[in-house]
Amino acid sequence: MSDELKSLAEGTAKGAAEGIMAGIKNWFSRGNGGNKKIRTQDPTAGLDVDFNAIEVVRILNKAVCVNQAHLIQYIVLAGALHKKLKDRMREEPEDLSGLTNRLGALYDFLNRNLGLAAQRNFRFLHDYYLARSPKPPWPRICLKLPDENQPGRANMLADVFRDSDVGYNSIYPVEENTGHVEVMRDGQFFLCSDIPSLAKEGRYKNPRLDPHRVEEYGPQNEEELSESIDKYGYARDLAWERCWRPSGGGDGPARVDAPLESCYKSTLIIPMTLKSHDKDLSGDFKEIMGLEDKSRNIFGYLCFDHLAGGYFNNDPDVAVGYVVADILSLYYMTQLNYTKRSTTYQRSIELCGDPLETET
């Protein structure tokens, strides 16, 4: 290519790139975004939210790129391991040892790599929140799934993967958490930026919140505020922290030692859904997936929470959350397809038992 042509091509590409960037900036600046400084509602939070649209797009670009490779790898290797199990079942069904080995390998691979995918994507979300608010603390992130395996209890929800270990398990009926009730009702995200006010009004329930303490909760006096500074340098709301139980469920009184980060004031829940009424989805697909004839089928929740009030924004936090929830749903559907939806897998479990118990 001649220098003149090369220069022209570079100029055209540069112009196109600038146009795209301008469009992206414009898109982000429609809501709370753009490169505007936004002060949060809670003055004690001290958070300055500075969205850098270009940085956000770069993070999402990288996330999609990395996931493309890992998702293809997950699908191909899961398919290969599933085929090995199916072959063994067909050719040597009496060899329980060989069958157990292959079942265990498929089981381990699917679940371990789903966990790895979750952690990988949590890190992209960390990058996003770091770009959006450089000072800690950052939100906690968790993937929760509907759980039908709790004896005698229906509509249960279980935390499956978190971005950090929290020291408690969170398994409770959907109806005990207002956020999940709302998502179940309309299939849309749930965003609450002032949990203390809502809980005090009786409009927000959470299995870890002590309703009696919430009823007594009120703003701290100046002296208490100035004396209690958390590890991030912000004033602690000790009265609010006392409203939280350190672990989910139970009717006992709240204790003061719930981990600081678990005493949150903001929450965002993004559902992972399939629209059953989508005319582009075939009836056969719906039948195989066991989709109910409802507006949407919900199969998981990507949950965020944060210590400060007013932390999450409609735009772009919700949009970024949906991008990652949708990416994770692709891994998760693959996992379901080779386990719950697989007759080979289910028959192997019947023959060999639960791989976690029979692991050698």
Next chain:
Amino acid sequence: MAAKKEAYYKSPAGSQVERTEQNGVITADKGLLRYARSVTVKVINASPILTEREKAILREAS
């Protein structure tokens, strides 16, 4: 009242009317829930994509 609205906003813009349609649920595989209970974040992050056992099975002749 305005402050309350600000404190509690959900929904895609514009949909103020409460929708009451019911949604279906797809529950998780029992094995995944059991697996997730048995590992920590540290263990997951230190895990390989493929273990030696999985590599050996993939290399077995069918």
